[in-house]
Amino acid sequence: MGSGSSKDGVINKDVGSTKNSVIFVQPGLKGVCQDSALATENLILTASCGDAGSTLVGVFDGHGLSGHYVSKTARDQVPERLKAAVESTQHELAHVEGAAAREVWMRVFSGVFSDIDEELRKDLFHNRDSGSTAVVALRLGSELIVAHIGDSRCVLARTARAPPNGKSDGGTIEALQxxxxxxxxxxAEKVRVQEAGGKVLNYMNTIDRIFLPGKSEPGLAVARAFGDFELKSHGLICRPDLSVRSVDPRDQFVVMGSDGVWDVLTNAEVVEIVANAWPRSKAAKQVAQKAVAKWAEEKHANSRDDISVAVLFF
Structure with missing residues (x-):
């Protein structure tokens, strides 16, 4: 992505770029920044990568008193744990496709996320009521795997199909979450939490939050996260949802962000910003800057959330 791009295998943290990706974290105005991000190129390689190689990017949004610790721990552990998991299953992955391949990838990412959560459990003093979301995208050659927990989001930008009349400007970009x-x-998350004994209530006429039975805490707004161990026996889980797809010529990039982005910008707005960014190594920062401006316009400026953005270009 230019002379400032890092070398293969180097893990960029919070701000930086690789040949095919860029990340940017903008601290909010609530105190310690609890967001973090990563990007690395060709750390994970399999026979299927071919000349395209691999790119790994991720965004992590912490919450609670020690949310910064949880998000950074997850950010730091994902690359090597995922590398080891992929290497141990690459023979199996080379001989399956479709639904069977997705099952293997689910096992890989579920195992990685579970192992990170168990590592965090060793420090209950900090992580009992603190946690983090995660959204991680791994491109291996022509394959894209996205795993996530919580409300950090991944959106695909792709060239729109020509209409039935065949007329198209050839440059229209659409956003696919x-x-x-x-x-x-x-x-679906609310039902699962309630069936596990958690209590979901609307908090001060704003948003639904998860509480312990009979208590007015912790009031967690997400139903899946690392950490937050006091809720793990009441419906909170760290099992990721997974998207597995083959990258085709219409696909342009994926952009990931914490809720500091999506609370003020639509998927289409974010995709448009990235599509028009030049040089593209500034794309993540430009999304963050637009989100900062929107927070100032639409919400209380002094309560602006942390903002994390990661872009993986195809």
Whole structure:
């Protein structure tokens, strides 16, 4: 992505770029920044990568008193744990496709996320009531795998199909959301939490949050996360949802962000910003800058959330 891009295998943290990706974290105005991001090129390689190689990017949004610790721990552990998991299953992955391949990838990412959560569990003093979301995208050659927990989001930008009359300007970009926000208000997530004994209530006429039975805490807005161990026996899980797809010529890039982005910008707005960014190594920062401006316009400027953006170009 230019002379400032890092070398293969180097893990960029929070701000930086690789040949095919760029990340940017903009601290908010609530105190310690609890967001983090990563990007690395060709750390994970399999026979299927070919000349395209591999790119790994991720965004992590912490919450609670020690949310910064949880998000950074997850950010730091994902690359090597995922590398080891892929290497141990690459023979199996080379001989399966379709639904069978997706099952293997689910096992890989579920195992990585579970192992990170167990590592965090060793420090209950900090992580009992603190946690983090995660959205991670791995491109291996022509294959794209996206795993996520919480409400950090991944959106695919692709060239729109020509209309039936065949007339098209050839440059229209459409946004396709690849993840579903795991908010407490999500009907499926709410049912699962309630069946596990958690209590989901609307908090001060604003948003649904998860509480312990008979208590007015912790009031968590997401239904899947690392950490937050006091809720793990009441419906909160760290099992990711997964999107597995083959990258085709219409696909241009994926952009990931914490809710500091999506609370003020639509999927289409974010895709447009990235598509028009030049040089593209500034794309993530330009999304963050637009989100900062929107927070100032539409919300209380002094309560602006942390903002994390990661872009993976195809």
């Amino acid at each position: 690849l993840t579903t926000d795991h908010k407490a208000s999500n009907p």
